[in-house]
Amino acid sequence: MLPIREYLQTETRRQFFGKAALGLGGAALATLTPPALSANESLQNTGESGNGMLKSPHSSPNAKRAIYLFMSGAPSQLDLFDYKPKMKDWFDQDLPESIRRGQRLTTMTSGQNRFPIAPSIYKFKKYDNGGDGAWISELLPHHSTMVSDLAIVKTVHTEAINHDPAITYICTGDQLPGKPSLGAWLSYGLGSENEDLPAFVVMNATWTGRKSAQALYNRLWGAGFLPSQHQGVLLRSSGDPILFLSNPDGVVPQTRQQMLAALNQLNRKNYQEVGDPEIHARISQYEMAFRMQTSVPELTDFSKEPPYILDMYGPDVHKPGTFAYCCLMARRLAERGVRFTQIFHRGWDQHGNVTGDLPNQARDVDQPATALVQDLKQRGMLDDTLVVWGGEFGRTIYCQGGLSRTNYGRDHHPKCYTVWMAGAGIQPGIVHGETDDFSYNILRDPVHIHQLNATILSQLGVDHRRLSVKFQGLDHRLTGVEEAKVIGDILA
Amino acid sequence: MNIYCCPSVKNPPKTGLSVRLAGLCFTLLTVINLTSSAQEENKVADQEAYATQELLKAKCFDCHGVDRQKSGLRLDDRPSALKGGNSGTPGIAPGKPLDSAIVHRFTLPSDDEKTMPPKDRPRLTAEESLQIIHWIHRGAVWPSYKGFEEENSEKEIESVATIPAESGAETGLVNFSKRVLPIFQKNCISCHGPDEQAKGLRLDSVADIMDANADGLLLVAGKADESELFRRISLPEDDQEIMPPSDFGSPLSTADQELIKQWINEGANFDQQDLETSNEADTIVVASPVAAEDLAKLTQIGALAAPIAQDTNLIQVDFSQISSQIGDEQLTLLQPFKEQLHWLDIGGTKITDDGLAKLAVFPNLVRLHLENTSIGDNGLQHLQTLTRLTYLNIFNTQVSDVGLEHLKPLEKLDQIYLWKTQVTEAVAEKLMADRPNLAVNLGWEYELKKKLLVHLEEPVNKAVGLSQSGAINAIVNLVSKDNLEVAKKLATSAIQKQTTLEEKARASDEVYAKLSALFDDDSCCAKAHQEGNKCAHDCCKKALADGLVCLKCNPGAKDKQTDLEEKARASDEVYAKLSALFDDGSCCAKAHQEGNKCAHDCCKKALTDGLVCLKCNPGAKDKQTN
Known part of the structure; x- marks a missing residue:
């Protein structure tokens, strides 16, 4: 592009945002004032700025x-949801090549001489879910009481075979870092229902399972190329829930407020000069932080x-x-109108010592996840709150490392794994898809992780094909370039 | 009986018709006046119905029947005939011959291009014309039209009069129910119909098709090429994905494919009548968008108020994030949205039973959140007009069994949340049995109890409160491991523990009730009591825990309390004496040894009378008399 053209374009953009800045700056000042002081002004403005890009869902x-x-780390579908009774007779036998079919393996097991089958040592029971029933392992006793509320999808698959690309893939729709996360897309598209908390x-x-767990990165809840106020806000569990939110000692709220108002004026001025939309983000983040102080x-x-x-949560x-x-x-x-909440629970990467670590991991989540679904349900909130449980890929039927009758390890397996969904128009009490006897290949109804994300968006009223942002010459969307269909069969 | 005369004819379809018909009308009037009783009228109507049907069959059905529907008009079934063809005028308007298109057409001069039957076919005789007019006037009774008897013919006439002209009729758009649905019914419903729903898909009714298209992929309005349905029917014959599948039938004819393509490209619309007959709540069509300034009044006070989606004028209003500032008066802000209000959340607000009266006027309201409010049974009576309501949340309110009676007219209700209400399990369970399509939620504990009951039988039957005793986790674990015996024991002991706790709480409530009578007027304790609380002073709390009234704050209670204490002491003394009379090994003696009093009704009664129960302690008779 000719430099002069580029300059002219920037200039236009700058003017455009310059105009917008006046509006937003006004909003900034008004929203900084505590609602008690000028409820009308502040809310008048937030009504406008609080909405997402779509204004209303598609x-x-x-x-x-x-x-x-x-x-995070990839739970073993074989020991939790995907019951494979025939594997009992296959203990320590080699995985048939007709099943593996040259499937790419991670370097952690690709050097193994053999791939001996490790049947799950856990007992499974079939529970009444109002339909054909659902098999649940003894590691999830509480889950077994709510199968009639779940759609268990046994055939989710992905292309990535290592944690970093895989978790980046499912959280942001791309294996390469830099794309906006699911929550950021939702915040960008639908905005917040509560002006005092992030979307x-x-x-x-x-x-409590394996201590050396996979790391998590900010990009998993990052905003990518979307304005940065849409990134996930990390709520910490110890100390201040949110870092740097409390006023420093000796600073009273009024002082803080005056300071922020002045700072916003400077930011606005700066914005008019440079036209960088990130300054917008900064203004709105200061506002949000101030409101979050209460x-x-x-x-x-x-x-x-x-x-x-x-007690219900344990x-x-x-x-x-x-x-x-x-x-x-x-x-x-959820009660306070937060659009999207994501809890990362680490430690599911059982390359070895499945029977030592997995029960602890399962115990960590079993009762609380059940309580969450049931608590939402009894409050009438499950009807419009979507709950999703799952990781970045599955684990192999063959053993990584030493195999014994009492212990084994499992490597990464991207070709099928289990995710469950509940609430918000998801058909309750179903099991979707079927894998082969080895939980290695999908026999029926595959669900790509793009489809999973498309379905999550669709339940929130967003057509994944129509929520896109131009970046580097491409209309980017969460579900990628190729067509990803909503999983119609699991919708109520 | 003189209900039919020329001056009452309003808006005839074409000027001149009334003049042409004047002669006929006069004759007709005479005929009607001759009929003497209603009974006879019915009889005549029956005969007429068959006779007229034969006549129409002979003269009209060739071109306006099951095989062909020229100009979109079909006369061989009543709803179609009433609706009319592409002209938008009802083909037959029951009770109103002058408004019926067919009467208009067969009374035109024989050389008129529009006359019916067409010029090349035999015209109706005067008698035949009169027969049809007479029959229409009497309500156009259809021999094969079931349920007509039940319908009041006057009501019928009225409703027909208000049916709007079919949208798009003038432009000749493909009509779904007449042209597309029959293709589905012929080719698809053996696998996608009532008997079988391959892939969960049903194509036999508008509601099901809209359901199946929830994700907007099956039918992309305006884009046949992007619609899964069209893609599947238009694939090459040897394609694996073609529908109908090759082993089930031949592909759709090119004409049928084109018709479906045209229908999708025209927007895949279902016509008005289909929408009305569809029982899906989300097919409500609201023509007018809300005014932005009316919405702004709500957003200004901090409520969430916005269209539900881009493709609808229906709106949601949510006060829950500013609930503490909301009461009955703010509900008046909803008035401009009479038609559009679809979802309303006033959970946690200060609304009252009376305030709910303001909600009675929103016919298109389908979701209503009233949880965590102080509303009760009286409030619910205002909801009876909300016949489209599907979701009602009244958890944590004062609603009781009585209130549920008011919800009977809400036939579309499919979810109701009753956790933490006064509604009893028995009544809720009856509701579940009576209305299988209504999901009644009584809370997690209730549901868990029902699930565990399958394994544990009796012990958990009373298990509400299990989670309070902290045993629920262990019980669920034991059940999942099939360790039912231990689980039962645990449940039993947990329930006992819970019962004891409850009894203690009840007992202390009873003590408090007695003590509260002793409070001095206007003392801190009396004031707190009036407000339904207990006094929070440390001194008063301590005294109450000891079963006494705080004498520092209620000096006047001193004498009364002493009386009470003396009585209690006295009764203790009496018991001490009586206990000496118990038979060895009797129920009373056993209880006494454990430091309790016997819980049998007979024994308790005897003791309060200062006697020993002789039924249980026959040996005490002599001693007692002494």
Whole structure:
């Protein structure tokens, strides 16, 4: 492009944003004033700026909000949901080549001489889900009481075989870093229902399984090339729930407010000169942080939760940062209109010692996840809250490392794994898809992770094909370039 | 009986018709006046119905029947005939011959191009014309039209009069129910119909098709080429994905494919009548968008108020994030959205039973959140007019069994949330049985109890409160491992523990009730009691825990309390004496040894009378008399 053209284009853009800045600056000042002082002004403006880019969803939404329970590290579908009774007779036999069919393996097992089959040592039972029934392992006793509320999808698959690309892929729709995350897209598209809290909140829960767990990165809840106010806000479990949110000692709220108002004026001035939309993001983040100084302490105060609700989530709920604590927090966030909450629970990467670590991991999430779904349900919120449980890929039927009758390890397996969804127009009490006897290949109804994301968006009333942003010459969308169909069969 | 005369004819379809018909009308009037009783009229109507049907069959059905529908008009079934053809005028308007297109057409001069039957076919005789007019006037009774008897013919006439002209009729758009649906019914419904729903897809009714198209992929309005349905029917014959599948039938004819393509390209619309007969709540069509300034009044106070989606004028209003500032008066802000209000959330607000009266006027409201409010049974009676309501959340309200009675007219209701209400399990379970399509939610504990009951039988039957005792986790674990015996024991002991706790709470409530009578007027304790609380002073709390009234705050209670204490002491003394009379090994003696009093009704009664129960302690008779 001719430099002069580029300059002219920037100039136009700058003028455009310059105009917008006047509006936003006004909003900024007004919203910084606590609602008690000038409720009318502040809300008048937030009504405008709080909406997402779409203003309203493309189509009538089933879900007003979603909660994603992300099991980072890849839980073993073979020991939790995907019951393979025939494998008992295959103990320590080699995985047939007719099943593997040259499938790419990770370097952690590609050098193994053999691929001996490790049947799950856990007992499975078939539970009544109002339909054909659902098999659940003894590691998830609480899940077994809510199968009639779940759509268990056994045939989710992905292309990535290592954690970093795989988790980036499912969280942002691309294996390469830099794309906006699911929550950021939702925040961008639909905006927030509560001006005092971010539209996208992230929590990292503690775990009790394998201690050396896969790392998480900010980009998993990042905004990519979307304006950065759409990135997930991390709610910490110890100390201040949100870093740097409290006023420094000796600074009273009024001082803080005056300071921020002046800062916003400077930012606005700067914005008119440079026209960088990131300054917008900064202004709105300062505003949000100021409002969160009052909304967050109220949010994180569990003292008014009755004992029987705390008990429902299990004893861990009293320990900040546990998965149970995060699940209760997720319900409270949902009640307060937060669009998307994502809880990352790490430690599911059982390359070895499945029987030592997996029960602990399962115990961490079993009761709290069940309590979350059931608590939402009894409050009438499951009807418009989508809950998703799942990781970035599955695990292999063959053993990684030493195999014994009592212990084994499992490598990464991208070709099929289990995810469950509940609420918000998802058909309850079904099991979708079927894998082969080895839980290696999909026999029926494959669901690509793009389809999973397309379905999540669709339940929130967003047509994944029509929520896109131009970046580097391409209309980017969460579900990629190729067509990804909503999983019609699991919709109620 | 003089209901039919020329001056009452309004808006005849074409000027001149009334003049042409004047002669006929006069004759007709005479005929009607001759009929003497209603009974006879019915009889005549029956005969007429068959006779007229034969006549229409002979003269009209060739071109306006099951095989052909020239100009979109079909006369061989009543709804189609009433609706009329492409002209938009009802083919037959029951009770109103002058408004019926067919009467208009067969009374035209024989050389008129539009006359019916067409010029090349035999015209109707005067008698035949009169027969049809007479029959229409009497309500156009259809021999094969079931249920006509039940329908009040006057009502019928009225409703027909208000049926709007079919949209797009003038432009000749493909009519779904007449042209597309028959193709589906012929080719698709053996696998995608009532008997079988391959891939969960049904194509036999508008509601099902709209359901199947929830994701907008099956039918992309205006884009046949992007619609899955059209893609599948237009694939090459040897393609694996073609529909109907090759082993089930031949591909659709090119004509049928083209018709479906045209219908999708025209927007894949279902016509008005299909929408009306569809029982899907989300097919409500609201023509007018809301005024932005009316919405702004709501957003200004901090409510969420916005169209539900881009493709609808229906709106949602949510006060839940500013609930503490909302009461009955703010509901008046909803008035401009009479038609458009679709979802409403006033959970947690200060609305009252009376305030709910303001909600009675929103016919298109389908979701209503009233949870965590103080509304009760009286409030629910205002909801009876919300016949489209499908979701009602009244958890944590004062609603009781009585209130549920008011919800009977809400036939579309498919979810109701009753956790933490006064509604009893028995009544809720009856509701579940009576209305299988209504999901009644009584809370997680209730549901869990029902699930565990399958495994544990009796012990958990009373298990509400299990989670309070902290045992639920262990019980669920044991059940999942088939360790039912231990689970049962645990459940039983948990229930006992819970029962004891409850009894203690009840007992302390009873003590408090007695003590509260002793409070001095206007004391801190009395004030708190009036407000339904207990006094929070440390001194008062301590005294109450000891079963006493705080004498520092209620000095006047001193004497009364002493009386009470003396009585209690006295009764203790009496019991001490009586206990000496118990038979060895009797129920009373056993209880006494454990430091309790016997819980049998007979024994308790005897003790309050200062006697020993002789039924249980026959040996005490002599001693007692002594």
